[in-house]
Amino acid sequence: MTSLPDVEELLRGSAVVSLPMRTRFRGQTAREAMLLHGPAGWAEFAPFPEYGPQESAAWLAAAVDAGWTGLGEPRRTxxxxxxxxxxxxxxxxxxxxxxxxxxxxxxxxxxxxxxxxxxxxxxxxxxxxxxxxxxxxxxxxxxxxxxxxxxxxxxxxxxxxxxxxxxxxxxxxxxxxxxxxxxxxxxxxxxxxxxxxxxxxxxxxxxxxxxxxxxxxxxxxxxxxxxxxxxxxxxxxxxxxxxxxxxxxxxxxxxxxxxxxxxxxxxxxxxxxxxxxxxxxxxxxxxxxxxxxxxxxxxxxxxxxxVAPEPTPRLVDEHRVAGARRDWWDERLRSAHAVLAGRTGAAS
Ligand SMILES: [Mg+2]
Incomplete structure (x- = not known):
């Protein structure tokens, strides 16, 4: 992973969506995800709702890897x-x-x-x-x-x-x-x-x-x-x-x-x-x-x-999560970020 961007950079241009599912899965009928936009492309931060900061930190590292480092070269298409x-x-x-x-x-x-x-x-x-x-x-x-x-x-x-x-x-x-x-x-x-x-x-x-x-x-x-x-x-x-x-x-x-x-x-x-x-x-x-x-x-x-496909603004708008639920996602990202930042700090 490249150096960890700060929280405000991660949240810039982000969106939270709730997508309906066809069949109940893990006891849920909708899937929520936070979309992040970095210099290498779009990325997704979507730890399951019950995951705490420690577990979510790995998911955030993966999102930073995708959106800021990039997904790399393929061996097969x-x-x-x-x-x-x-x-x-x-x-x-x-x-x-x-x-x-x-x-x-x-x-x-x-x-x-x-x-x-x-x-x-x-x-x-x-x-x-x-x-x-x-x-x-x-x-x-x-x-x-x-x-x-x-x-x-x-x-x-x-x-x-x-x-x-x-x-x-x-x-x-x-x-x-x-x-x-x-x-x-x-x-x-x-x-x-x-x-x-x-x-x-x-x-x-x-x-x-x-x-x-x-x-x-x-x-x-x-x-x-x-x-x-x-x-x-x-x-x-x-x-x-x-x-x-x-x-x-x-x-x-x-x-x-x-x-x-x-x-x-x-x-x-x-x-x-x-x-x-x-x-x-x-x-x-x-x-x-x-x-x-x-x-x-x-x-x-x-x-x-x-490179991840680009989200369509109309679809993001249609399924956008706002209000308290959006705040909850921002808070999750912040606490996962704090875990990652702590690790990065400890390693340097
Ligand atoms: Mg399995």
Missing amino acids: TVPVNATMPAVPAAQVAQVLKRYGRAEAIPAVKIKVAEPGQSLDDDVARLREVARLLPQAGLRADANGGWTHAEAVRAVEELADVAGDRLEYVEQPVAGVEPLAVLREELHRRGTLVRIAADEAVRKAEDPLRVARLGAADLIVVKVPPLGGVDRAAQVVRDSGLDAVVSSALDTSVGLAAGLALAARLESLPYACGLGTAALLAADVVESPLIPVEGALQVPVRKGRV
Whole structure:
């Protein structure tokens, strides 16, 4: 990261927007984000509402990286992207998949499982329906750490039975790093060689190394904002020696550009990325949202460098957040900035 701009510079030309979502996600029906405009382009600061200053500081570092340092040069200009299936009843699966365009082009589907209030039968029915409708797509299940150890053993084995070789991996079947390591060891002992991905267990830069050291997962799901920017995230992936799936945190199309920049930067990209989340938003801040076409996203490149798309003033106005809620975002940015400034000061 270049030197940290002061708060007033970060807030100059910024906007806060609230975008309606098509389906409830993380218990929310709208996604709020702060858009920042720096010399290198537009950036997004959008830590989830419950995140405090320490956690939000990494998200601000990532926004400064995008808007003030720049998103860097791409190694590839097209990134394969998975479709995402929320925890809907099997009967709604076809309707959700329609948003992703031509079925044959979808490289993989991430299927939400272990939703509170639902059963493993619901998960299996949903996965079966996706498998039936998309006979060529890779399948992955995401439990968001929602199972106990015993539930996870049973669920992973049942999903593996249903999906067979098409099951690419199961994402965060249990919470934490150590429990993942214990689960993965037991699955291997039982002869269930399903790949395990760590997602929620990877939130700080040191986490991927611990995941790798403990043998907790076969691959890691990485998001740019919690790792503090594209450069930092790319370094973390390299250091871990694990395959990575670049994912987004329900970003606007401005924030998605940073995820695409990371996916475009990695040497090896064996799995489709989780960057298709703009399809879950009912509105965006740009005229042409970064929604996958034919199962892939084009990396937005200008003069050989990745640059976020420019927000459309009309759309920003339409979804603008003002008043007390805007003040709340300014305050979040200030407190995250104070954390970053403290770190910078301590380091110099
Ligand atoms: Mg996940």
